[in-house]
Amino acid sequence: QVQLVESGGGLVQAGGSLRLSCAASGGIFSINDMGWYRQAPGKQRELVARITSGGSTVYADSVKGRFTISRDNAKSTVYMQMNSLKPEDTAVYYCNAENRFTKYKSWGQGTQVTVSS
Numbered sequence: 001q002v003q004l005v006e007s008g009g010g011l012v013q014a015g016g017s018l019r020l021s022c023a024a025s026g027g028i029f030s031i032n033d034m035g036w037y038r039q040a041p042g043k044q045r046e047l048v049a050r051i052t053s054g055g056s057t058v059y060a061d062s063v064k065g066r067f068t069i070s071r072d073n074a075k076s077t078v079y080m081q082m083n084s085l086k087p088e089d090t091a092v093y094y095c096n097a098e099n100r101f102t103k104y105k106s107w108g109q110g111t112q113v114t115v116s117s
Contacts, residue, residue, distance in 0.1 A: 002027035002106040004095045009111030012085055016115070020080045022095030022108055029076040032106075033098045036069060036080045038091035038113075048093070049080060053100055062088075085115045 008020040020036065035050040049069035050058045057069055068081045078095065095108035 001099065001102075001104050002029075002032060002097045004097060004106055004108035006093065006095045006108045006111040009093060009113045011114045011116065014085060014087055014115055014117050016085050017081070017083045018085060018113060020082065020093055020095075020111060020113075022078045024076045024078070024097060027097070027099070027106070029097075030073045031100050033100060034069075034071055034078040035096040035098070036078075037094045037096055038089075039094070039110075040088075040091040043091075045094070051078065082113070085113075087115045087117045089113060089115050 002024050003026045005023050012018050031053055033052045036048045037045050038048050039045040048060050048063055049067055051069045051071050059067060066084045071078045091113060092110040093113050094110045097106040
């Protein structure tokens, strides 16, 4: 339904910052709740942050106060600003869209974030 393309990943030093972007197409962006998930090697995929169509946000405890999710409906894009990065933030980060009406989920291809110590 919705095609998602992440960008902005890369290699950063501990304490640094990175901004991820997720561009959506092929659907009505504004009716989708958007989220960022991550999966580290050997670990299960976990929710990092979520922003609803109404702008309400939730964060994993591990990133609360460091990460900020936002959306720009005019650009059909969701962002995640990541500050004070830690080595344990290293993972592949995936963008997710969930249609509020159909509950259909779409996933991006993922972008690698590596935080060095």
